[in-house]
Amino acid sequence: QSALTQPASVSGSPGQSITISCTGTSSDVGGYKYVSWLQQHPGKVPKLMIYEVSNRPSGVSNRFSGSKSGNTASLTISGLQAEDEADYYCISYTSSGTRVFGGGTKVTVL
Amino acid sequence: QVQLVESGGGVVQPGRSLRLSCAASGFTFSTYLMHWVRQAPGKGLEWVAVISSDGSNSYYADSVRGRFTVSRDNSKNTVYLQMNSLTSEDTAVYHCARQEADYWGQGTLVTVSS
Numbered sequence: 001q002s003a004l005t006q007p008a009s010v011s012g013s014p015g016q017s018i019t020i021s022c023t024g025t026s027s028d029v030g031g032y033k034y035v036s037w038l039q040q041h042p043g044k045v046p047k048l049m050i051y052e053v054s055n056r057p058s059g060v061s062n063r064f065s066g067s068k069s070g071n072t073a074s075l076t077i078s079g080l081q082a083e084d085e086a087d088y089y090c091i092s093y094t095s096s097g098t099r100v101f102g103g104g105t106k107v108t109v110l
Numbered sequence: 111q112v113q114l115v116e117s118g119g120g121v122v123q124p125g126r127s128l129r130l131s132c133a134a135s136g137f138t139f140s141t142y143l144m145h146w147v148r149q150a151p152g153k154g155l156e157w158v159a160v161i162s163s164d165g166s167n168s169y170y171a172d173s174v175r176g177r178f179t180v181s182r183d184n185s186k187n188t189v190y191l192q193m194n195s196l197t198s199e200d201t202a203v204y205h206c207a208r209q210e211a212d213y214w215g216q217g218t219l220v221t222v223s224s
Contacts (some may be wrong), residue, residue: 001172036211045205045214046155058134059211089155091211097160099145099167103155 003089004029004102011106012107017078020105022090028100030071034093037075041086050075051087064093077107085109112136112213114206119218122196128184130191134217140164140184140210148202149217158204161189173199173220198216 012018016050022029022037029035037050047055050066054072063078073092077084090102118130118179130143146158158182161168171195189206203217 038211046211046218048210048212051210057210080173085223087154090158091155097167098171099157099160101147101155101157 001094001096001098001100002090004100005087006090006102006105008103009106009108011110012077012080013110014080014082016057016080017076018080018107020075020077020088020090020107022073022075022092022102024092024100025071028071028092029068029090031075032067032093035066035068035073036091037064037073038089038091039084039085039086040089048098066102080109082109114208114213114215115134116204116215116218119165119204119220121221121223123224124197124222126196127164127192127194128196128220130193130204130218130220131189132189134187134189134206134208135214138214139187142178143209144182144189144209145207146180146189146199146204146221147207147211147214148200148204150202156202159191193220196220198222 019032032088035053038046039043040046049064051066115137129137147159159170161180165176165182183188201222205217207214
């Protein structure tokens with residue numbers, strides 16, 4: 001039950017696009033459509049940004065999009081804004097019925 | 111509106127037990143599976159456990175399997191986390207979250223210390 005692999009940090013300038021990767025195995029990310037992305041600002045509760053690989057909950061900006069290829073899921077933030085500066089986590093269903101998080105990625109807006 | 115409110119956290123000595131509760135409102139609790147997720151100070155999110163909507167199935171992270179037990183009472187709209195044999199590694203804020211992690215409670219802090 002190893003954590004999914006995310007880059008520790010990603011940065012971009014306002015208006016740019018950035019992509020955060022989340023790499024697992026065929027027993028988690030690669031095997032199921034159940035990959036979600038969460039945003040967490042310091043001291044705040046996590047917020048769901050993407051579920052089932054590419055679906056956006058109501059109220060989430062369409063600047064956030066998700067995709068998956070093989071064992072790697074990705075979150076893309078387009079038109080980067082200052083408010084997007086936060087920690088981002090992926091989470092996946094696994095073949096044993098458990099869930100597993102990525103280690104988290106700190107997004108910095110330059 | 112959907113609300114999840116955790117309680118039961120506190121300071122506990124190593125080896126002792128604690129039971130957390132998560133009271134839900136604003137949705138049909140009995141139709142959703144529920145998660146427990148924790149976050150140690152300054153660390154990332156760690157998934158802990160999940161329980162099915164009717165309570166018949168539950169799954170655990172390797173780090174807590176055999177020590178923690180998740181249960182629910184759909185008549186009380188509440189999910190529980192019984193934590194036994196606690197160690198300092200269990201010190202964290204514990205959140206409950208609804209099925210798709212679309213709603214989270216504010217969390218309750220568990221500190222394991224002598």
